[in-house]
Structures are given as C-alpha cells and as structure tokens.
Amino acid sequence: MPIPPLLAPPHSTDELLRTLQQREEWFRAVFEGSAMGIAVVDMEGRFIDANAAFQRIIGRGADELRRIPFHSLNHPDDHAHEALQFRRLVSGELSSYQLEKRYLRPDGTELPVRLTTSVVRDGDGRPRFGVIMVDDLTHRTRAEEEREALEERLRHLALHDPLTGLPNRVLLAERMHAALDGGDEGEGCGTCAVLFLDLDRFKNVNDSLGHGVGDELLRQVALRLAACARPGDTVARFGGDEFIILLRGAGREQALQVAAQVREVLAAPLELGSYRTYTTATVGIAVADGTAISSDELLRNADMAMYYAKAGGGTRCAVFDRSMHRAVLERLGLETDLRAALSRGELRLFFQPIVSLENGAVVAAEALARWEHPVHGRVPPDRFITLAEDTGLIASLGAWVLNEAARQLAEWRATLAGAAALEVSVNLSPRQLKEPGLVEAVAATLGEHGLPAAALKLELTESSLVEDSAAAAGVLRALKKREVQVYLDDFGTGYSSLSTLHRLPLDALKIDRSFVAGMDGGTTGAHKGAEIVRTIVSLARSLGVRVVGEGVETSEQLAALRALGCDFAQGYLISPPLPPDEFAAAFLGAPAVP
Structure with a gap:
C-alpha cells in the first residue's frame, strides 16, 4: 500500500480529510503488522498503545499494559540505567537511545531485548509521547551472530599486533x-x-x-x-x-x-x-x-x-635512575623551541599524493608538517607532534597546518591546470576535536581562501572517538552539514564498535599501514593480512563509505588493494611526502595561466 502523499495542496477540505484518513490507516497497518514490538507511552511512562508483537514479546495484553508504567517491566538490576536514559530523553539531552537490557515476563523469567526509545515533540519542542521499539534477543538471527563475530574479530584486531x-x-x-x-x-x-x-x-x-x-x-x-x-x-x-x-x-x-x-x-x-x-x-x-x-x-x-x-x-x-632525568630536560628544551618554531618559520608542509585505484589519477594530497630545527636539523614528525599533543601546542600547530594547507591548495587551484579538482587532507588530533569553535574555525579558513568545503578532508583516528563518542559524533555531524569530508585514519589500530561506526558521518576508512604491509610475501601471514583488509573493505561497504590503503610500499600491495576493492592508495611506492614545489612539478602539470 503506497503512502498517501501530502506534497501538493488539497483541492478541498474533504480531500484533505480523506488523505489524512488514508495516512492514518497506513500507519496503523504498519504499526499492527510489524514483527518488531512497538509501543507508545506518555511522558509519565504510561502505555498509550502497544502492537500485537510487543504484547506477544512481553507476554502481557493491552489492557494490562495500560494499567502499569513501562519501567515496571524492567529487570531490577537494569532499571536505574534505563530510568536515567529516559530522563535524559525527556529533558532533550538525547533525541533517542538504544540499549540491551532485560525485561521480566509475568512468570518471572528474564527476557533479553534490544530497546530503542525515541521521543516525539510538538511544534514548540515540548515532548508529547515516547515510541518504544523492542527486538527479542532470545533467538539471535544469523545476521546478528555474524555481526557480533565481526565485531569480536575487530576487537581482537584492535588489541593485537597483526604481524x-x-x-x-x-x-x-x-x-x-x-x-x-x-x-x-x-x-x-x-x-x-x-x-x-x-x-x-x-x-x-x-x-x-x-x-x-x-x-x-x-x-x-x-x-x-x-x-x-x-x-x-x-x-x-x-x-x-x-x-x-x-x-x-x-x-x-x-x-x-x-x-x-x-x-x-x-x-x-x-x-x-x-x-x-x-x-x-x-x-x-x-x-x-x-x-x-x-x-x-x-x-x-x-x-x-x-x-x-x-x-x-x-x-x-x-x-x-634519576640521573637519566637530563633526557627530560632536553625534551623541555625542544618544547621551548617548538613554541617559537611557527613564528620563526621553521615549520613547513610537505604533501603526499593519494591516488585513485580505478584510474591512477592523483585525487588528493595529504598535508604533513615538517620541522627544520636550526640546530638539530629535521625533527621527526612523531617526536614533535607527540610533544605538541602532550604540551597543548597541538591546537596552534593544527590551526597553522589547516590554514597553510588551504592556502596552498587555493594557490594550486588558481594557477595549475592539474589542480582544478584536487582536494587536501589534514589530520585532526584528539585534542583539536575537543576544541570549542572547531567547526567555525574550519569554515572561516575555507572562506578566507575561497575553497569549497568539499575540497577538505579531515582525518581523525579511532582513539579520538573512544573517550566521548557522542560528543565527537556531534562535531563530525556539524562538519558534515558544511560538506567537509571526514576520514577515519589508521583504521583497525583502535577499537570502534560497529554501533559507534554506524552513527558516525564518515566518508572513508583509511586502512592502517600495518595491515597493508601484512599482505606481502605470499605466505600464510600474507593471506591473513589480505583477509583482514578484505574484512575492513566489506565493513566499509556496509557503512557506505570509501576505503584508502595507507603505507603502500610494493607493487604487490598495490595490486592486492586494487583486487580487494579499495578505492584509493597512498604510500612511498607512489611518492614520499614532497615539498609543495616538488609535488606540483611531479603531479599537477603545467600552469593553467601562462
């Protein structure tokens, strides 16, 4: 039965009433015919209605349900958490919540369920009633078992070295x-x-x-x-x-x-x-x-x-022993130097190409910070970036990288024919993700350099999401509303539950270089490495996102990534990170303007 449309204005009041009646009949048919248990409650937790599936799962009829609050169905050990979530829902702190819990049937037996609760509000934003959807977990489906097995496999991958x-x-x-x-x-x-x-x-x-x-x-x-x-x-x-x-x-x-x-x-x-x-x-x-x-x-x-x-x-x-403490003093000296490095012009951006595995074209460049110390020479990125994160300098460093990457991309797009569709990828640290005003700062930077939001990819690691996934998801959704692309970097080295990933507005997963390296050699280990990559690609497809293979160093790895369905690749086989002029000469062709 098609849903009666309400897109065009009705020709008469009678026509509007007939359409509304048809829609009510349609929703009632869906409500009653659903295999999922569905119930409607008021904001005091009293049942208003419950479909046949809900009554069957719970083991109580409609009349009995209307006489009891829905919290009374909870297992005593699960009640406090459920009540807290419902209060947060009513207050507007949550728009919905999902959890696995236990109900008690009339005979006292436990019933494991997956519960999804949402709230419907009036035009002024006041909560009117709640909608409860219940899945009976007594008999897991094959799909659910496979999902749980995959999640457990990802958990193991996240906690163990693949090699x-x-x-x-x-x-x-x-x-x-x-x-x-x-x-x-x-x-x-x-x-x-x-x-x-x-x-x-x-x-x-x-x-x-x-x-x-x-x-x-x-x-x-x-x-x-x-x-x-x-x-x-x-x-x-x-x-x-x-x-x-x-x-x-x-x-x-x-x-x-x-x-x-x-x-x-x-x-x-x-x-x-x-x-x-x-x-x-x-x-x-x-x-x-x-x-x-x-x-x-x-x-x-x-x-x-x-x-x-x-x-x-x-x-x-x-x-x-404490005599080794001088190493700490040297580190403090490096920290002092890093604070002045930006103003002294010691930091530069290098760019590493990201290529399409469909046609080999360079589609993006990842911006990577490099530090030329006047005394110590080139400081390894993992050393000074870790130092910046530990000392709180990562916010100013990250802002500089974002601005410089946007400035360079705008310059290339304006002057080089090969850069007309080029995008730039910038790493976002966990600390930056928590910075207030991040979304506005990104938008301002793009506006300053005249770049469309879709030209920017922000890369963040799984560890950025673990501590407060809800807050991180909120920031990412705000970025996505402005059409900024979001990539999950080094995927597989942290632990993201599948339910968390499903809620994140991601555009791509970047497979960690350790998994790509694990595909080499034609050995049993290489076969396992390929299976790991295949699993991640399958997961990405289920999420509707693209896949980038990082750290590609051999033609064997590149061929394997292409065969497994990866969309893009990046690594030293293609090119190491290069200074802007060398990158432009190698990958962006002749100037568009003579």
Missing part, C-alpha cells in the same frame, strides 16, 4: 593500568617492572634481506620473548622492532633475571627461510616499587633507560 599476534599498545596500556592499580587486591600502587626492548641492527636486515625476511624475524623474536614470560606477564609489540615485557609483582632483581633470559634466548640463530641470522636486543628497565606512578611515566622511564643503554653501545641492559 606477531602479540598484544599491542592498547591492550598493554590496559594491563599496565591494572598492574599499577594493584590488580585484584586493589591496593592502588602495584609493584611491577617494565622491560623496553629494541632489536639491534634490525634495519640492516630489512635493507639487505627485505621486509618479508624482517617480518619473519619479528615473528620469531615474538615467540622467543613470549617463552620468557611468566603466567600473568604480558609481552607486547610496541611498534617497529620495539617490544615491551610487563612483569607483574616483579622488582629490580627479577627484571634483571628476565632480561638475562631474553638475551640468552635471542642468542640462538634465527632460521629465516634460506637465511640464517642472529639478533640481539638493547633493554631498558623501569620498576614501579609500590609508590604512585602512571603507566605512561613507567614506560617513559623504561624508554629512557633503553636509550641510555643504546648510547653506551647497545646490546646491553640499563635500569632507569
């Missing part, structure tokens, strides 16, 4: 926090030790034997390190050729014993296909002895100790 299978930084942070809290005893100041390992001369293996052999070395090292751990300890891959061993309840002597064991197990030769090689590690140790210390500080101390050992020639072990 070695070890816990990653996220899971390590959780376990460190638990260890420092005193574990199950809840003492608040737990005792533990951290070993920060950096493999010696790993770059030489990669450069001389190739990344495939280097990856196999990391996998074998991971297995050997895991064999050194005691029950309850954690061995994690921190990134690159760095590993962390968290020893719960351990002190200095136990940490030194494990470090000696690590050196012993790594001394045996590694069989890497047709190659035999050896590796060693430099180890930094930091101990939490029951005094108050954060997980970040403990990791920093272990990192400082490792670099202290490296400075002494490597392949050795060092335990953190």
